[in-house]
Amino acid sequence: MSLDVRIGVIGLGYVGLPVAISLARKFPVIGFDVDPRRISTLRECDDWTGEIDAAELQRSTLLFADGTEDLADCNFFVVAVPTPVDDSKSPDFSLLRSACQTIGPIMQPGSIVVFESTVYPGATEEICGPELERVSGLQCGKDFKLAYSPERINPGDKERSLEQIVKIVSGQDDETLDTVASVYGSIIEAGIHRASSIKVAEAAKVLENTQRDINIALMNETSKICDLIGIPTSDVLKAAGTKWNFLKFTPGLVGGHCIGVDPYYLTSKAAQLGYHPEVILAGRRINDSMPSYVVNRILRMLAQRDIPISRAKVGIFGITFKENVPDIRNSKVADLYQTMIEYGIQPQVCDPFADPEETLREYGIALEPSDEWSDFDAVVFAVPHKPFLDDIGNLVQRATRAGSCVIDLRSMVHRPDLPHDLSYWAL
Incomplete structure (x- = not known):
C-alpha cells in the first residue's frame, strides 16, 4: 500500500513523543503540544521524561510545534493526551476534548484521527467523533474517519520499547483499519493486532491495567494476612513463584x-449501563487504602520503640510512581507523606529522579538531598530507584541509629545484612 500520510501527533508526553520519534523515521511528522516550555526544551534536544535521549532527538526529522497552523497540512492525526480521573474518580475527558478542538478547525476531508489515550469502550465514537464534527463542520465516517490504537508505553523500560510491543489497531471501517495498520506496521517490529472494532480495542486497553491492578490488590491483601500470621510476604511469593x-x-x-x-x-x-462492578472496585479500594495502612504500621513500630510520634524523625526514599522515572503523577508516596503530616509527623523526602520544582508545585513537598541524612527514627524505602538499590546498605547505615525502624515497601533491603538493633518491616 502506498501511503501518502502527513502525520500530526497531539501531545508529546511519555506516550506521544516516542510515537512521534518512531513515526518520523518513516513519514513527515509534526509533534504538537500546548505547553510552550515543552516544545522549547524538545527543540533544545532535552526530553525531561527521560524516554528519548538528546542524540536521538538531534537525529530525528520530527518537527515541533505549539501553534495549530503548523498542523494544517496533516491528514493523519495521532492523539496522545492524558485522560485522568477527577476527584470523584470519574473520567476526565477535558484534555481529549481540547485535542479535538485543536484538530477540528484545520482538519482536511479525508483525514484519519487515531486516538491512543485511554478511554472507556465507546468514547472514541461517542465523544471524540461528535466533538470533531462540531468544531470541523465535517461529517464523521464520511469526511473523516476515526481509529483507536491504545498506547502500551512502559515508562523507564529500555528493553520493551514502542517498537518491541505488539500494537493493537482498530478503525471505523476496513479501509481505515488497513491504513492505520500499515502506518503503525511500518514501525512496530513486534507485529500488529487488528481488533474487530474500536470498542474492542478500547476495552482491551482498560482491561490490561485493570487486571494488573487487581493482581496487585491481591498481593497487598496477602501481605496484610502474612503480617498478621508473622511471616515474610517476600518468602511466601518466592515459594509460590516456583510453580x-x-x-x-x-x-x-x-x-x-x-x-x-x-x-x-x-x-x-x-x-x-446499570452494572455495579464488584471485583474491580474492591481492588481499587484495597490499593487506595495502602498509604494509610503503611502509616498505621509505622506508628505502631514507633510506639513499640517508645519513640514519641510528635518528635519522630522520618525519612522517605522515593516519591515517583515507579522506579527510575521522573513521573510523579498520582504518587501514592505523596499520600503516604500527607497521612504522616495529619498525624503530626514532618517527614523528609528525597528522590534522585523527581523534579524538585514540580514536586513542590504539585504536592507541596520540598525534596532534599539524602547525602547528610542521619539519626532517623524511621526510614521508608518507597521506590526502588537504581541509585538506592546500588547503595542500599550504606543508605541504611548512614540514615539510621540504634533502635531505628526500617520500612521496606518494595523488598529493597537484604534483611540478613541489617544490624540486629533495627526494627524491620516489609510489605
Whole structure:
C-alpha cells in the first residue's frame, strides 16, 4: 500500500513523543503540544521524561510545534493526551476534548484521527467523533474517519520499547483499519493486532491495567494476612513463584497514570449501563487504602520503640510512581507523606529522579538531598530507584541509629545484612 500520510501527533508526553520519534523515521511528522516550555526544551534536544535521549532527538526529522497552523497540512492525526480521573474518580475527558478542538478547525476531508489515550469502550465514537464534527463542520465516517490504537508505553523500560510491543489497531471501517495498520506496521517490529472494532480495542486497553491492578490488590491483601500470621510476604511469593503458572506480582503502592486510573474508566462505563462492578472496585479500594495502612504500621513500630510520634524523625526514599522515572503523577508516596503530616509527623523526602520544582508545585513537598541524612527514627524505602538499590546498605547505615525502624515497601533491603538493633518491616 502506498501511503501518502502527513502525520500530526497531539501531545508529546511519555506516550506521544516516542510515537512521534518512531513515526518520523518513516513519514513527515509534526509533534504538537500546548505547553510552550515543552516544545522549547524538545527543540533544545532535552526530553525531561527521560524516554528519548538528546542524540536521538538531534537525529530525528520530527518537527515541533505549539501553534495549530503548523498542523494544517496533516491528514493523519495521532492523539496522545492524558485522560485522568477527577476527584470523584470519574473520567476526565477535558484534555481529549481540547485535542479535538485543536484538530477540528484545520482538519482536511479525508483525514484519519487515531486516538491512543485511554478511554472507556465507546468514547472514541461517542465523544471524540461528535466533538470533531462540531468544531470541523465535517461529517464523521464520511469526511473523516476515526481509529483507536491504545498506547502500551512502559515508562523507564529500555528493553520493551514502542517498537518491541505488539500494537493493537482498530478503525471505523476496513479501509481505515488497513491504513492505520500499515502506518503503525511500518514501525512496530513486534507485529500488529487488528481488533474487530474500536470498542474492542478500547476495552482491551482498560482491561490490561485493570487486571494488573487487581493482581496487585491481591498481593497487598496477602501481605496484610502474612503480617498478621508473622511471616515474610517476600518468602511466601518466592515459594509460590516456583510453580510455572503463578503470576509474579508483588505488593506495593499503586500510583501513576495507568494502573490506578484506567480501572475507573471501565467501571464508569459499566455504571452507565446499570452494572455495579464488584471485583474491580474492591481492588481499587484495597490499593487506595495502602498509604494509610503503611502509616498505621509505622506508628505502631514507633510506639513499640517508645519513640514519641510528635518528635519522630522520618525519612522517605522515593516519591515517583515507579522506579527510575521522573513521573510523579498520582504518587501514592505523596499520600503516604500527607497521612504522616495529619498525624503530626514532618517527614523528609528525597528522590534522585523527581523534579524538585514540580514536586513542590504539585504536592507541596520540598525534596532534599539524602547525602547528610542521619539519626532517623524511621526510614521508608518507597521506590526502588537504581541509585538506592546500588547503595542500599550504606543508605541504611548512614540514615539510621540504634533502635531505628526500617520500612521496606518494595523488598529493597537484604534483611540478613541489617544490624540486629533495627526494627524491620516489609510489605
